[in-house]
Amino acid sequence: MNKILGYFYKILGTVIDYVLRAVIYVVNILVTVFSSFRQVFGLILSMGGCLFIMVLMNPWFLGALLSNPVILSLIVLSIVIPFIGKIAESYLKYIHFMATEFFYDKADYHLLGRKASYEKMEDYGEKYRRDRERERQKKEEERIKREEEKRKAQEEEWRKRNENSGGSYWSFGDFSDFEDFFRQSQGGYYNQGQNQNQGSGGYTSPSSFKVQYEEACDILGVPYTSDKYEIKLAYKKMAKMYHPDINKDPGATEMFQKINNAYEFLSDSNIQRYKSNVNSN
Incomplete structure (x- = not known):
């Protein structure tokens, strides 16, 4: 019975993990796209200056603009989506961490006998x-x-x-x-x-560090821009998949060691260093 419950919680945690990752990815794309539209509108406005404002205040031009649903929708969404999207993305990451950690710890308890860190989600x-x-x-x-x-x-x-x-x-x-x-x-x-x-x-030199960092991300199967929480969740998932007590494949032990080494390398300081190097370039 414990094994059944353990696999149930593991599958449930995995489904929630992938679904919320996909939703967060979509929200991030929408924020990026509509932020770009907003920058374009701002650039047009700054280039046109007073002339653009005078044309915009023209009743005929204003009526034509408001009657065009596509342009009007783009303007409204360019203002609303970046603001709401960032709030939604932050809240989704909070739910993602809370739910996956809860169900993965439940799975560990029933499969490996490890006590959960907390009782409530x-x-x-x-x-x-x-x-x-x-x-x-x-x-x-x-x-x-x-x-x-x-x-x-x-x-x-x-x-x-x-x-x-x-x-x-x-x-x-x-x-x-x-x-x-x-x-x-x-x-x-x-x-x-x-x-x-x-x-x-x-x-380590910047080029060598970049290669090591990206190889560690590839081992855990996470994007190079992942934060510490995404890396931790990926590590827990991979560690459970290749744990020698669960996975009896000949190469599981070696892969398990690589996963641990990759997770140790992706420390908070190295995450910050990599992002700083990327931003500076």
């Missing part, structure tokens, strides 16, 4: 909110720390430059020198961070 939702809030606070603390380190590095460079110049401050005529200094200080700060990473043994 709402508790998983509360955990999701707590994790998101901690992640937001962590990013904010990291941002403040980076800005503070950057400010101190620039102040130190200013102090050294001032000492070397005999204590005299720059005039407005030295503006080109200031630009050179700013670029050098930015580059020096970046290189300093790289050298620290190299010294700690945790630094």
